[in-house]
Amino acid sequence: MFATRAARPGLKAVTVARPALSNNYATLREIEGRLKSIKNIQKITGTMKIVASTKLARAQKAMSDSRTYGQNSNTVFEKAETKPLESGKTLLIVASSDKGLCGGIHSQLTKATRKRIAKDPNVDIVVLGEKVKAPLARASGKNIKLSFSNVGKNIPTFMEAQAIADQIIQLDTQYDNVEIIYNAFKSAISYEPDAIPAFSEEVFKNSANFSAFEIEDEQLPNFREFALANTIYWALAEGHACEQSARRNAMDNASKNAGEMINKFQILFNRTRQAVITGELVEIITGAAASAES
Structure with a gap:
């Protein structure tokens, strides 16, 4: 049987006394922790900037080589005065x-x-790379016919571009016009999206000056695949150089921003610590004076 309320012994709540933490001390620890975090971030961004700078030099060399391939292929279309069809089916290749x-x-x-x-x-x-695929899939998912991942981890090679071109040519739809959208490298701090055209055998065969080239009909498919691979290689190499340049600039800006934040928090930390020390000295002096009077 449980005892009734009247028969229960009176209980008294006991509160365990705990030492109160100083607000100033807690603030100093928070500021110190924030400083450590920002300094660690600055070290990471600084290292990534150095790595990107090293990779940029090799990426620019590969970009120069790829331009030789791509521009020579486009010269053939330019001299043949090849023009896209107004009503032809178009394929966009986005190089990311x-x-x-x-x-x-x-x-x-x-x-x-x-x-x-x-x-x-x-x-x-056709999307090359995952970074552009996600935003394009949300708005134009039904238009995406093919996508490639694991793109941009290393410097692009012609073999990779040739493999991509082979998969694109095997698509069921026959495309009259092909446009490769990529980031064109302008300088170490400047880049902008651009497009390179490519054409089918029929469009190239119907060019105004096609007769100036001694190309047999059996060779046209091979030439088209080779020209498409050259253009994709050019776009990937240019985009890779732009990416390394942009990453270096982004990490440089992040390091500078981290440095500014470190300076601000260091000043705040010094001022707060000085205030804590001053407050403790005032308490010591006040206590000593009170003891002397008593």
């Missing part, structure tokens, strides 16, 4: 990568692709 931490390089490429899709909503899309 799988890596981030490189500023707005992928978002600019996405915006340029969306503008191109707005002009012709029926275009098909």
Whole structure:
């Protein structure tokens, strides 16, 4: 049987006394922890900047080599006066990568692709890299016919571009016009989206000056695949150089911002510590004076 309320012994709540933490001390620990975090971030961004700077030199060399391939292929179309068909089926190849931490390089490429899709909503899309695939899939998922991952981890090679071109040519739809949208390298601090055209055998065969080239009909498919691989290689190499340049600039800006934050928090830490020390000295002096009077 449980005892009734009247029969229960009176209980008295006992509060265990705990030492109160100083607000100033807690604030100092918080500021010190924030300083350590920002300094660690600055070390990481500084290291990434050095790595990107090293990779940029090799990426620029590969970009120069790829331009030789791509521009020579485009020279043939220019001299043949090849022009895209107004009513032909168009394929957009978006040359991106799988890596981030490189500023707005992928978002600019996405915006340029969306503008191109707005002009012709029926275009098909092939995406190279995962960074552009996600935003394009949300708005134009039905237009994406093929996508490639693991792009941009290393310096692009012609063999990779040739493998991509082979997969694109095996698509069921026959495309009259092909546009490769990529980031064009302008300088170490400047890049902008651009497009390189490519054409089918029929469009090239119907060019105004096609007769000036001694190309047999059996050789046209091979030439088209080779020209497409050259152009994709050019676009990937240019985009890789832009990515390394953008990553270096982004990490440089992040390091500078971290340095500014460190200076601000260091000043705040010094002022708060000085205030704590002054407060403790005032308490000691006041206590000593009170003891002397008593």
